Amino acid sequence: MARAWKLHDNVNTDEIIPGRYNMTTDRASLARHCLCEVRPDFPAGVKPGDIIVGGRNFGCGSSREHAPIAIQTCGVVAVVAPSFARIFYRNAVNIGLPLLVCPESERIEEGDEIEVDIAAGTVSNRTRNEIYNVEPLPAFIGRIAEAGGILEFIKTYGWEGVGA
């Protein structure tokens, strides 16, 4: 069971980790500043297992991988949103942060108790007693996710593993 942190549409990577705080690769420091300006209560309040629920186009803007790393290091187990920006989507898959495309996620409210079942492709809202479906990952992306990220995928299969 996890707490939902509800965010707005078009959350950009500057908001997830502002430019002033990403001149480092130190994971702990990135986590400390994750969402610090748009949700000042987030860095101290987030608990391992929590879930971020974004609006549409989550993760737009800069290509900084610091953004999904900061979210992952905070202990967030998944980001749920109706749609994701392209580079953020790749970055998250590459480092093994699950992203769930869920058109109905707008029904989730701040603080709701929710649970995600990645294998089953569902998000359960315990507070509202509702279950929402998640769009399945495209097959190839699913294979990268299954491998645990792009580095593991390449080490195990190489590009020949893509079959493209």
Place this chain on the structure above:
Amino acid sequence: MGTLAEEIFSRRVGRQVRAGEIVVAPVDYVMSHDNTTPIAIESFKKLGMPIWDPERVIIVFDHMIPAPTRQAAQQHRDIRDFMAENGLTTLLTDGICHQVLVEKGYIVPGGLVVGADSHSCTYGALGCFGTGMGSTDVAVIYATGKSWFRVPETMRISLHGHLQPGVYAKDACLALARTLDVDGATYMAMEFGGEAVDGMDISERMTLSNMSIEMGAKAGLVEPDERTLAYVAPRARDPFEPVYPVDPTYAREVELDVSLLEPQVSCPNEVSNVVGVTEVQGTPLDQVFIGTCTNGRLDDMAIAAGVLEGKTVNPNTRLIVTPASRDVYAEAARLGYLQTFMEAGAQVNTPGCGPCIGRHQGVLTAGERALTTQNRNFKGRMGDPTSELFLGSPATAAASAIAGHIADPRQFV
């Protein structure tokens, strides 16, 4: 048969591909900068493979140069050490990554270049498929020279008519952002064409391509023409053969007549929040910034200098000018533009990203308001989260610096 994007990928992989297919394709070059290289190095080390081709991995120092903090200086040091250990020799410190890659001939029509920076879509201005990825994707390219791509659907953007004096490619681009919203082209390639684009020089086309990511696009392409070839021929580092669309099928077509367009301003905090300059003129400004990969080139300097010639910056505001590259800086000095800026009371910075990401050389404090020629006005982008950013053309920026508030540049041109 296909769009420019489909044709570029088809040639890369040696068979006809269609939008929606996943392909693994070799790139010409891979670029990362001082902000995205450190994580790429970590991922590259985890991969445990050698560098694919030391000649084709380009590192640029631009996001924090000259180093504003010890931490930044240490990151530069670490990157230099990594380069030495791995036989990498291409370290460019001449300006903003996108500008120098184009100037130095790494970008050619029909090419495929990936950069660890979202504005790598700028390369589309030369008919090269340029796209941004994150550090780990780029680390895989360091090692293999390849990446996977979903061949994108294409949105054809036709800009008809001719821009009025005082109205520029930047204004057309902002008008487009209002039409498409910030995710209107997500996962797609934009392909720009039409009379207005035919009439634009390479620098203006780079402004269009640069901002395609602000509408979510993966690439912002312009079909190569005489101007493209004239620009590229003397600089190209590799032999090249341009690629053109062949009987393309577009997922969407958008037409915009730019003839009646007035100067546009994007208001805080979303790029698509665009109005005509007359709606916001008079808004007081603490800072004006002219520069970046969007509008820091020689023509931008010329336009701004034209407006500022013999004028002074309003005492209630401050004007910062940062040429996009050393070449732009040198030419702007030779042509007297820098002199004009300094005499007007501007601060002229060394080439680089400068205040665009709110780290140094012009950070805003709480509640301050700035007008900038950059590409995004996200909350807190240039400093404090309560500061506000307006986006406009270099002419609008220069006119506003003189007025001390947002001003219509047409009175000066």
